[in-house]
Amino acid sequence: MSLSPDLLARIRDASAHHGGPRAAMLEALRMIQQEHGWVSDAHLAEAAQTLGVGLAEIESLATFYSLIFRQPVGETVILLCDGVSCWLNGAEEVRDALMARLGIGFGQTTADGKYTLINIACVGGCDRAPAAVVGRDRRLVGPLSPEGVAELLEGGL
Amino acid sequence: MTDFKPNTLPLTGRARADRRPHSLAEWQALGGYSAVEAALKLSPAEVVAQVAAARLNGRGGAGFPAAQKWRFMPEPGQSPGTGPSYLIVNGDEMEPGAFKDRLLLEALPHQVLEGAIIAAHATHATEAIVLIRDAYRPGIAAMEQAIQEARAAGLLGALSIRVHPSAGRYIVGEETALIEALEGNRAMPRKRPPFPAASGLWGRPTTVNNVETISLVPHVISMGPEAFSGLSWTDEGGTKLYGVSGRVKRPQLIEAPMGTTARELIERCGGVSGNGRLLTFQPGGGATGFLGPEHLDLPLDFGHVARAGSMFGTGTLIVLDETACPIGAVARHMRFYARESCGWCTPCREGLPWASRILDALEAGTASAADLDALRMIAAEAGPRGRAFCDLMGGAMAPLASALARFGDRFEAHLTGGCPQRRLA
Ligand SMILES: Cc1cc2nc3c(=O)[nH]c(=O)nc-3n(C[C@H](O)[C@H](O)[C@H](O)COP(=O)(O)O)c2cc1C
Ligand code: SF4
Ligand code: FES
Numbered sequence: 001m002s003l004s005p006d007l008l009a010r011i012r013d014a015s016a017h018h019g020g021p022r023a024a025m026l027e028a029l030r031m032i033q034q035e036h037g038w039v040s041d042a043h044l045a046e047a048a049q050t051l052g053v054g055l056a057e058i059e060s061l062a063t064f065y066s067l068i069f070r071q072p073v074g075e076t077v078i079l080l081c082d083g084v085s086c087w088l089n090g091a092e093e094v095r096d097a098l099m100a101r102l103g104i105g106f107g108q109t110t111a112d113g114k115y116t117l118i119n120i121a122c123v124g125g126c127d128r129a130p131a132a133v134v135g136r137d138r139r140l141v142g143p144l145s146p147e148g149v150a151e152l153l154e155g156g157l
Numbered sequence: 158m159t160d161f162k163p164n165t166l167p168l169t170g171r172a173r174a175d176r177r178p179h180s181l182a183e184w185q186a187l188g189g190y191s192a193v194e195a196a197l198k199l200s201p202a203e204v205v206a207q208v209a210a211a212r213l214n215g216r217g218g219a220g221f222p223a224a225q226k227w228r229f230m231p232e233p234g235q236s237p238g239t240g241p242s243y244l245i246v247n248g249d250e251m252e253p254g255a256f257k258d259r260l261l262l263e264a265l266p267h268q269v270l271e272g273a274i275i276a277a278h279a280t281h282a283t284e285a286i287v288l289i290r291d292a293y294r295p296g297i298a299a300m301e302q303a304i305q306e307a308r309a310a311g312l313l314g315a316l317s318i319r320v321h322p323s324a325g326r327y328i329v330g331e332e333t334a335l336i337e338a339l340e341g342n343r344a345m346p347r348k349r350p351p352f353p354a355a356s357g358l359w360g361r362p363t364t365v366n367n368v369e370t371i372s373l374v375p376h377v378i379s380m381g382p383e384a385f386s387g388l389s390w391t392d393e394g395g396t397k398l399y400g401v402s403g404r405v406k407r408p409q410l411i412e413a414p415m416g417t418t419a420r421e422l423i424e425r426c427g428g429v430s431g432n433g434r435l436l437t438f439q440p441g442g443g444a445t446g447f448l449g450p451e452h453l454d455l456p457l458d459f460g461h462v463a464r465a466g467s468m469f470g471t472g473t474l475i476v477l478d479e480t481a482c483p484i485g486a487v488a489r490h491m492r493f494y495a496r497e498s499c500g501w502c503t504p505c506r507e508g509l510p511w512a513s514r515i516l517d518a519l520e521a522g523t524a525s526a527a528d529l530d531a532l533r534m535i536a537a538e539a540g541p542r543g544r545a546f547c548d549l550m551g552g553a554m555a556p557l558a559s560a561l562a563r564f565g566d567r568f569e570a571h572l573t574g575g576c577p578q579r580r581l582a
Contacts, residue, residue: 019359022341026324064343067291067325079292083253084443084489085402088481120325121493123292124250124259126402126473127409138294 003046007035011050021051025058029068034136038069066120074109074116080132083122089143091130095119097146101153115153165388167376168268168369168398169260169412176264178299181306184267190312192375196275197314201232204279208374210382212394217247217330217367218441218470220393220459223374226364229354230280236355236362241317243363244282245339246273246371248289248296249323249330253443253493255471257398258368260410262289262296265372266303270318272371275378277316280364285318287368288335290325297322327497331547332365334499345499346547369398390416393458400473403438404431404481416456419448419474431478437563438477441470443490444552446559447483468555482578484571487560488516494553505550508539512557519568522575529568536561 003011010031014024028047032039039047039062048055062068069077080095102110102117109116123140125131131142141152171179171187179187196204209224230242246269250258261269273285289297300320307313326344328334333347336358357363373395377385386394397415399422402408406427413422419438429435437447440457446467448455455461462469477483495509515532518524539545540554561568570577 019340023339025341026338030322030324060343061341065324065326082489083493084486085254085408085475087485087489088403088475088477120292121489122251122253122255124256126254126256126400126475129402129408133292136294137298138292140295 001036003032003043003050004035007031008046008050011047015051021053022057024051025053025061026065026068029058029062029065033068037075038072072109072113074114076114076135077116077118078132078134079118079120079123079138080106081121081123081125081130082119083126085122085126086130089129090145093146094130094144094149097149101149166396166412167380167385167388168372168396169265169410171268172260172264176260176295178264178266178303181267181303181310181312188379189267190271190307192379193271193274193312196375196378197278201279201281204275204378207382208279208377211377211385212382212389212392213370213373213377213385214393214459215367216369216373216397216472217365218252218444218468220469223366223370226354226366227276227280229352230282230362230364231354233281238360240359240361241283242281242361243358244273244277244280244285245332245335245358245363245365246285246287246368247330247332247335247365248287248293248300248368249327249335250293250368250471251290251327251330251497252471252473253490254402254439254475255400255442255473256402257400257410257471257473259293259296261368261372261398262293263299266296266299267307268372268375269300269368270303270307272374273318274313274316275374276364276366276371277318281362282364283315283317285316286321286339286358287318288321288323288329288339290323290329292325294322326499327493328499328547328549331549334547335365336363343499345501348546388414389458390414391456391458391461393460397458397472399457400471401426401476402473403476404429404478405476406430416458416461418454418456420453422457422474423453423476429476429478431480434479436477436479436481437483439475439556440467440472442473442475443493444468444555445470446555447563449563467559480578480581482520482567482576483560483564484516484519484567485576485578487556488513488520490556491516491553494549498549502546502550504539505545505553508535509550509553511535512553516557519571520576520579522571522573524572526572529572532557532568533561 011028014027015021017024048058106119125140128142130144213223214220329344334344338344353363399411459469491513495513500506515528536558
């Protein structure tokens with residue numbers, strides 16, 4: 001599926017960015033991801049063409065940033081903190097419970113396409129450790145517990 | 158110093174418990190934007206003089222005096238070429254254990270904006286950019302809303318200001334890498350000099366300041382520099398937004414006079430959790446060396462902590478009780494820094510994963526004495542500043558080197574059978 005005319009127009013707008021099209025590349029990637037959940041090769045090529053930048057240029061940017069997804073992700077992305085303050089409060093037990101429940105590891109998506117689990121540090125929720133940020137609005141959740149994991153997922157995140 | 162009132166919380170006193178940001182009208186009703194009005198009546202040099210007299214040190218990690226940094230910014234027409242000058246507010250906050258800028262961005266966006274307007278005036282900046290990490294989308298939304306309201310009300314004057322949402326990667330927070338990121342490049346640090354004030358974003362004069370630094374600026378103006386610097390217990394002015402997390406009963410953010418002790422901060426968190434006895438703490442996030450119970454009464458500011466052999470960093474404490482394993486903590490820090498290395502220089506790109514593998518092996522009980530020697534060698538050779546291109550690697554080595562010095566026997570104990578704490582559990 002190619003990018004919508006509206007999205008292409010917004011990417012063109014972004015290329016009028018005062019830093020020029022290069023500086024607008026990340027903005028374009030974020031917009032694509034916002035709409036499609038991730039950035040496919042085809043979309044990357046379309047964005048490069050629309051901005052008038054080289055494919056290699058935008059690709060090197062897309063692969064640099066850890067939160068620009070280059071493969072499909074689930075409806076809800078769970079960014080689980082693996083920082084030290086969370087570890088000190090049982091994050092690895094939460095991780096294990098979450099992985100067992102979802103049947104996936106870090107960087108993977110459930111077969112039903114509902115969840116993607118990613119490790120990250122830190123999420124700035126050390127006062128709510130163990131913490132995670134979930135979904136498109138990156139809502140902070142915590143303190144998490146292994147027992148609370150099921151409830152958290154059923155609560156629809 | 159003596160006139161500090163414990164209920165003087167200039168930075169966070171107006172934050173709502175649920176962190177819902179104020180509308181412009183609500184903020185103005187709380188006295189918002191009066192500092193901007195006052196500051197814009199002063200010349201840039203006068204504002205800088207007040208910030209100098211307030212003894213405001215940057216809160217982004219290094220504690221560099223804000224006024225001194227601002228003085229490097231050329232007056233209009235005094236830099237070669239033409240074009241804007243920039244103020245960048247650094248809201249990338251990704252340091253493990255740091256969670257202070259999140260509050261300031263989410264709950265107090267108009268305060269950040271006020272500070273940015275005043276700082277831009279003082280540094281002759283014509284454009285301001287607030288860079289915020291992707292995981293802080295609530296902060297991104299709050300800042301964008303605040304900017305829109307202030308612009309509509311004509312409070313921004315000629316200043317152009319926008320939010321730049323980032324997309325992950327700790328290195329983006331390093332100021333020259335941040336500039337590369339804004340230019341649309343992979344965020345790899347630049348060689349300094351030239352410093353950003355001489356040649357920053359698109360080669361133009363640029364100042365980079367932390368969100369907390371910028372949020373304090375309006376209070377320098379509205380309280381006056383003497384009252385502001387008098388909020389501190391030490392010779393570094395103002396209050397500090399401390400954070401305490403890890404093994405404490407109620408981890409939290411605490412705004413307190415600069416120079417407040419770990420003893421007081423930990424007490425305000427209900428004390429140490431776990432077995433209740435403090436083993437060690439990092440005073441300012443992951444990239445700072447471990448201190449011990451003997452430092453509980455050390456005034457926590459940049460100078461005192463540096464003289465004690467660590468760094469104040471972000472001022473967010475990570476606390477370990479006696480049942481927490483410091484080697485485990487360093488192992489997790491090292492995994493983070495290894496993962497976040499930008500890969501530009503060899504000691505960092507190769508050294509951090511190497512150290513990380515050894516630490517993991519120690520924890521698992523599969524490390525040999527030779528591995529431990531190699532770990533000591535890495536810390537000794539790669540630790541000193543200047544051995545890598547930027548401070549990420551030095552920061553990664555700080556917890557390792559201090560743990561090796563402080564807990565050498567515990568490292569040895571891991572050689573036979575892995576983590577003793579884990580075996581106890
Ligand atoms: C690897 C690395 C990451 C950094 N991340 C941040 C950050 O997220 N936020 C920040 O304010 N400063 C960060 N810094 C420090 C900045 O380079 C810079 O010193 C700071 O933003 C200056 O602000 P200040 O003068 O107000 O302290 C980082 C430094 C390094 C080496
Ligand atoms: S020290 Fe690490 S993060 Fe810094 S430039 Fe070198 S490789 Fe990159
Ligand atoms: S260490 Fe997990 S939120 Fe900070």
